[in-house]
Amino acid sequence: MTAWTRRLRAFFGIEYALMLTYRAEILLWAVATCLPLIMLGVWSQAAESGDFVRSPAWMARYFIAVFLVRQVTIVWVIHHFEFLVVSGRLSPQLLLPVDPVWRYAVAHLAEQACRLPIVVVMLIGCLLLFPTAWRGDAAVGPWAPGLGAVAGGVLACMAAFTLRFVLQYTFALLAFWVERVAAVHELVYLLILFASGMVAPLEVFPAAARDAVLWTPFPWLVWFPAKLLMGESAPVLRGFVTLGGWILVLAVINRVVWRCGLKHHSAMGA
């Protein structure tokens, strides 16, 4: 086992143990992030009411896929980091010979692992409540994505999580200058909410609006992985290139902001 593998395992072990301590809170988080399931009910009803761009089964399947994508791409580093900076608890982490970002990233994975059983139960509940999602209807066949689509979907979820993490962590670093940085990030979340396909699939957007949002990173965070998991055709190359490109650009910005932030942090007294 290399030194890095051992460190990451240790981070995972301690963060998973912490998450188990906060199990009730995690259950509430999982329930609180069921917006896609609410949208599923709304859009399925709308689709059933008459002439619509997509059938009720498609809508149910889409929002169940969105729910899954959302569960594996939830990022909360901004709240954690803001607390560390404001309370002065960042200092002990800065004295360790490892960049704290690794611990925060692994903490998210540990939280996801802890939330997994709850997600599985909620997913089974959804499939039972909306059987057309997996059975299909006159417009779409049964939900049976191929192995390639599932693998692509999983990869896209991983890339989407990485992008969301880097994006939010970059905003989190503004905590070195701004005391309530999570409030600033709410504006970004508003964009993610509407432009990612979380509230409505891109298929129901006017063509011009859809083309416009596809130039932003947001649809690739939710809509793109959801489409792959559904087994539908999606702009795979463009999706992965966009995700990779944004991750790279934000990672560079992140490191620059980190260095400037540390200097400013020290000016405040650390």
Next chain:
Amino acid sequence: MRAVVVEKLSKTYRVADKTPGLRGAVRHLVRRRHRVVPAVREISFSIEPGEVVGFLGANGAGKTTVMKMLTGLVHPTSGTVRVVGHEPRRRRAALLRQITLVMGNKQQLVWDLPAGDTLRLNAAIYGIPDAEARRRTDALCGALGLGRDQELTQPVRKLSLGQRMKCELVAALLHHPKVLFLDEPTLGLDVNAQTAVRDFVRRYNAEHGASVLLTSHYMADITALCDRVIVIHRGRLHFDGRLDELAARFAPERQVRVELADPADAGVLSAYGAVEKVEGRAATLRVARDDVPGAVNRLLSRHRVVDLTVADAPIDEVVEKLFADADADASADAERTA
């Protein structure tokens, strides 16, 4: 190579200048005013390998700011710092592996998990093999009187303040650092826990040859551990030398405690020095350092003395006097400038 070298180190903070109350808050929103506060002013000192140095100063003197500059948490405004040959603000792993900072009012232990979990994590972070980490944990816990299967297996929040500080020390020293920065490690601890921490630091220093820079408001910590002290006041260095030199320089008088066979009389005893206290047959006098041998001789020849001791003034009184002198000098300077 010296463990710590500090040359003309200064740090200024820019702080918001805001009048209290609603009017002040609104005015600050529209027109922000700031002022520059010098926290540390051109201090220089060095620490040799294995040396234990007491770092004294009143609240707000700049001790913690210096500690933070020495560990790289705060960047100096000017001047240079070298710790085991490295510039701390660069936060190189090679330096971080050789130092530790323990702050009595901040913790690195994970609050909701047993301290043992933080120790395992630190072992992985510093790349200490499992068997070696267990051996070091046992040795450190043994020296501090901690039970491997007791305190280390309870959530940190369930531990007493003393137990928590001991666990903090184990976590901070697991990687066997060469330089220890201890900022009020005995803060709020009871007498037994203070003694245990003190003994532990002395033992670690002896076994590992580590350099220690220690701040504490408990003079007992300083007198028990440090031969040398550095005193800063209002960000300036006022004294750097041996503890006994500090007493000699800032307390020109020594205390002579005498117990007579007959009741003591303040009027009679005033011939030997300034009478500080008379209680029955016992008295305490303050005598100028050079006059002590003569005064003691005269006391012994003219009175029936049961017991007699000569001591320096308590170190906290000496330090208080140093601060008072420094304040008086600063006021005189200010008046001259005006």
